Amino acid sequence: MASMPVDRTDPRPLHAQVAGVLRAEIRDRSIAPGDTLPSEAELRERFGVSRSVVRQALATLEDEGTVRRTRGRAPVAAVPTEHHRLVQRVTGLFDQFSAEGLRLHTSVLALAPTRSGVPSAVRHLGGADLLRLERVRSVDGDPLSYVRTWLPAERFAELDSAMLRDASLHRLMEQRFGAVPTSGRRQIRAVPADPRIAQELGVTEGAPLLLLEGGTFDQHGTPLEWFESWHRSDRVVFDIEADGAAEQVRITPDPSLLPHADHPAARPGAPGEPDPGPGETAPGLERAVALADELRAELGRLRGGG
Template identity: 50%
Template sequence: MAGTDSSDAPGRPLDSDSSEPLHLQLRGHLRAQILNHSLPPGTSLPSEAQLQVRYGVSRSVVRQALGALADEGLIERGRGRGSTVAPRREHHRLVHRTSGLSAQLGSTGASVGTEVLSLSVQDADASTAVLGTPQVLSLERLRTADGVPIAVIHTWLPVPAFADLTAESLQNASLHAVLGEKFGVQITSGKRQIRAVPGDRDLLRLLRLDTSSPVLLLEGTSFDQDGRPVEVFSTWHHPDHVVFDIDIQREPAVPASAGSLASPAADAPDAVADQARQLGADLLRLADRLSHRGY
């Protein structure tokens, strides 16, 4: 609830024997509470003196931790009024829709940028066999919203169908829009999976994340208007800036006698909903496990 006071919240003891400095431990503890909405926007943080007592640390440790949170834009500090959790600009992605991230962000008024990191022809493997070609075009991009990195996208396309694609044509552009304009291909259906995963060093650097941060991975295959597989993709989303939204509708009842003939796609909304409900808990468990392993 906005405007609430967190001064009575219990503190977690910091580990003075850890190789991680105390101010980073305190920052991490407060940061986790902000990101998991235990401390929602508008919440007043305890005073510096209260944090000193609660965590048994010096004033300089508290000030370093709060300063780091302020630099991230997670809290707002005001002279004489303490610190409060800052409003958050979250970008929402409707994962049950075929429109890509660029189109969805653009429709909200966000300034969307796309940097092509690499574009090359590779041999197909087991993960891209669904495309049905011996070679695939491998495309890696960095997507930003209002200048902030929010996703790294790796896409594989069949060759030779899309061999004429160039990095220049995809810079600051939507891939799906280019496929429609240049090749007459419309994405009309697909399969999607969501999971929380650890990010490697290069991925975390591109998304400006700490080494202990998990990321949100959306994987899938997209099909065109003729039912042909067009792309295989993996998109790693910044967990602080992207929220997955899913619209759920009740499916028409299927007669028991027709159950064996029902399309597997009929169960897709329920399956995605189950994944979405568990995603937050999975993400927090993964972050905790990574931090304890010292990643």
């Protein structure tokens, strides 16, 4: 690796700077899980620091679980524990983890009425009288996600923080408020951690997170919640079930490629062909239908071979 002397004008201690660089390289897998870290001599030369600074940096990384050291052996990048979540299910993180025998701890950071929310929450819930709920979810003291949820204030007026501590919001909705989450739409995007969320999740500011957001409806089709849930990308993996039987082939032409109505190609028959009579199919349409059938058959063959 290229030489990268520490910044001696930086107020952070030298060992913290060295640990920060190595931590980032392990997180973005420049140093892959299970790989041996460079030797102390190599790190001293790379950063231009003393042996004691290097050892203190490595001790910091070991204490936080980023590296693992065995007596007599060089330190290696720890293999992180990954937790899997099926994102297309309406059930929340708590219920999915409970089904797998994992105990998910929930800390409630805030629960308060608000007349403001992200535009998507206001649109989904159909009003501005909302409750804003903020939580951190963790397993074995390791924070996994930061969740911000908006709820209809009138419907959940009796909700309080004590109910939500180490509990499932969806289960509370069903058991105490008669609202059964049944459907919704979800989106996933990669985003950098802002300062507050980074602090709560124990990552550096700007670290990559997976943002899952969407709205949920109850058993009557009434909007129930809007949520934004930031997940540590080094701890949580999103799984998606693929069902080929549910796939449909739909061919939608680009309108910009369609001929103008007065163009010969836009008429039922090809140039030089007579218009179809009553009860007849235009030759051009027959060719289009045949081509679509061929495409479907070929896609089916490829899918079956995959």
